[in-house]
Amino acid sequence: MSKLNVKNNETAIYGVGGLGEIGKNTYGVQFQDEIVLIDAGIKFPESDQLGINYVIPDYQYLVENQAKIKCLVITHGHEDHIGGIPFILQAINVPVYAGPLALAMIKNKLEEHNLLKQTELHEINEKSVLRFKKTSVSFFRTTHSIPDTLGVAVHTPDGVIVETGDYKFDLTPVTNTPPDLQEMARLGEEGVLCLMGDSTNAEKPVWTKSENYVSQSVRNIFDKIDGRIIFATFASNLSRVMTAIDAAYQRGRKIAVFGRSMEAAVVNGRALGYIKVPDSAFIDANQLRSLPANKVMILCTGSQGEQMAALSRIANGTHRQVSIEPGDTVVLSSNPIPGNVLSVNRILNELEAAGAKVIKGYENHIHTSGHGGQEEEKLMIRLMKPKFFVPIHGEYRMQKIHIGLAEQCGVPADHCFILKNGQVLALTKDHARMAGSFVADDVYIDGNGVDKVNEAVIKDRQLLSEEGLVVVVATINLKHQEIQSGPDLLSRGFVYMRESGELLDQGRKLVFRTIRRAMSNKKADEKSIQKAIVNDLSNFLYEKTERSPLVLPMLIMNNGKEKN
Template sequence: MGLRIIPVGGLGEIGRNMTLFESERSIIAIDAGLQFPTVEMYGIDFVIPDFNYLRSNRIKFKGLIVTHGHEDHIGAISYLVKEFPSITIFGTKLTLELIKARITEKRNFVNQSNLPKMVEIHPDRFYNCDDFEFMPFRVNHSIADAVGIAIKTDLGYIVHTGDFKIDNTPVDNKIFDYHTLSDLGRKGVLLLMSDSTNSERKGFSNSEKEVVENLDYYFTKAKGKIIAATFASNIHRIQQIFDVAKKYDRKVFVTGFSLEKNIEIAKQLGYINFERNFFHPLEDLKKFPPSKVVCIVTGTQGEPMSVLTRMAENRHKQIKVEKGDLVLLASSVIPGNEHLVFKNINKLYELGATVVQSESDDIHVSGHAYTEEQKIMIHLTRPKYFVPIHGEYRHLSIHASTAQTVGIPSENIFLLKNGDILEVEDQNIHVSGNIEPENIFIDGKGIGDISDIVIEERQKLAEDGTVAVVVTLTKEAALASPIEVISRGFVLIDNSEHLLEKAKDISNQVVNRWIIDGSNSWDDLKKRIKRELKKYFNEEIARDPFILVIIVEV
């Protein structure tokens, strides 16, 4: 066995990033993130990678390397360390602190006394995890302290970019590591695994510093409160808002648990700086006129319980949106959240606010590389083989095409799916199989106890409602009482009594035939009732509700 590379999340999707690297002796992982639910995942909080392969190789699993502190890269770590508490976690300073805060939250399973071993890593230094040797290198992204990872092998380096962009004027003045990547290219890169999120976007991404000028412009135009919504992890954007607020003598108020926690962590570590007299608790909000106030809030994705949603619905106890207020949505919209975001925007306009939207108005720039930056990454590293990662399938496919334009042969490019096993042996790479990972849904305290079948049932309930048929039988298999038909989310009962009465008649006829046939199988009776009612509802009103048959014996 040479080296196996197994992506268990992050391919063909946005989020849930996790890739396994397996040698004869050990396994390490890069990232362990969550995926936010799509609109059809009713009731699901989020989705995490499937750890089943790691369970089957528990003794070999030694460590986790984390590229940066976004939820789609760290959000599943609390579930991972619950099952594998002896692993070592490697990350930069800010990333490790965000991980600690995340995994010690109330809903998770770790407290400060039993944290896993954590090793702080620095760019351009080598580290060991069992028989793996790796080096982080600095990249730019929409969060501070982001790195890519170069794994050293006998056959050459394997470079995993993490999420990256190339920003020559970053907010923190920490430049993309051209030199290290170029040096790796000279030494020999066997495989490049590169971020594909923005592969559809031509040219170069804009610099974070360009955002400041546009924020400045909107601050000069605002007459009332400024409400700036951003990702809680976007420390650079938060710093920019603080700087512009100071320039125009506006007091800053922050609300949102994750936002407050991240600012506290970043302040302690020196990643964000502000004067305390500009930062105030919400209780002081009424002490200042609206024209002197900036509120930094969470909820850019329209999350139902978020601060911005409660403000849009006029449910926030302390911050009221009023005519003349300016709302800045300083983040991009995650695919699938468009409906929730635009719902909030409409409500904010109804309350009298003006809303400025992210990239369309240049108050947010993407943290992911555009095509020309992706080409630069390939030119610097000069890999023999190429695997596009992090993105939906079209992103991966377009990135693969881009790689061909800069000299990577098509036969050396692998468009993988989650679970594919990429074997690295003797300078050759091939796909040898798939471990078939499943979607692991998190619903409340439930971990993986919701299957795809349950999701399909929830979709059915949401789309067509449900009809419950209650059949009460004696031990002699005779009807003990009249059949009941109850509907929810199917039809308005007051207007459809005839429909439900007919459903009772049909159910009665089915039960009577079942009794005459002498069948003792309840499953058979349930199937008969469902089949006849399904046929009736479809013919009568062209609807297909979820039909539940309950049989009670008395």
């Protein structure tokens, strides 16, 4: 059980995920026996986390305290804020509150995981108020790269805790619903005890450009294209999807949508009234060839070079319904995420080789961030006037810069705290202190299950991908200390066996001696012999090749039987 040093008159805030990282956003505000959870996100795996689909937080602290959890409120519908909901709901039973678009996306996820019927769901907006015995939750409208984004204000006896969610101050959003500066200012005037602020763009000394600026750039580019347009962006960036669809429709182009997530985004956007073009604007794949090229726009996923996304399959010729044709223009309306640069360059080369012209978003003013830069972060702090400040949703360097901005805006340095996942900050009206921690490690999801994938498995996968595998097979009689057959060595991904006979023969002799030595120990068992084989053979192979393949001993224990 996790034991925190939080007093009865203190409000605790913490991150189960989302601190010191981009993703896994899951935050808690706790007063006595009431916990308000904010968001439940995932993080996508690093390139060396082979076979892993998602990374989620360890929910053990929440499981231990689930009787205290009053609600899970959602700021918006991006994966790093809602992707963990199916997994958290399998660990705890909690009612979920979200805006219309996020709620539609959550329902899709829960249906896929057979959790929809058993989950309590509530639709909220910026006017909603959730009231509990000791705390309450209100909301304020923000702007991001997706509609229906909310900031969260948790009202406790010690004061108001504000969590911004992802935001920027877009005064001309394509949804025509600007941020509610008046409500933010009202919260600030009434008094904010602690501000938990989005730090994603804390390194950028800018005011992030409006989505409307991108919208005009997209229209200008569309005016200059005579052939077919293939427009690729994040399906989660519904504002950009709306821009592309509207621009195509106004220019008499029919729209074909490809990619499962993009199809879902368009369906949800149309159902909620964000995408306002008529049914006749959309066509299916079978209708593409019946229309002139200058009357078509293909809207698809894959702007980050994802291998299985629609654009990648179109580029490499494996898509069943679409291929690159002479005169095609591909518009990549995104910036490469760090770590995806090689994948994006690969797809750029494939598209160019196939004969397409490529227009990149980061060079043609057709992409802007959904997160505020330093100027907007300072404005948020000025509006909220917090007594204490905690930067969230960012890596350590971003959190540190964000604290510097808070100090520039009048928040004392000793009132600013950089927290790690699991660390708890205890607050009263006048004081803040560190109050212990709980386990908040990464949990690796392999497939759609919630079983943890051990870090040792991740390391083995990485080793296999980089160094290969050597399997040792032998039959031994431990009772009589006999090697009845083998040992044989099999190499996969390490050395080519036909060309490495001498090395493998030396390895076999070494393993033979190792097994004999290990069996002579009176306490020898299968596990101790395997350990000796791994140790001796690994050292030998590294000495000879300077490589460290995964060594896998497979011993057939023939105890008690005489050798035939």
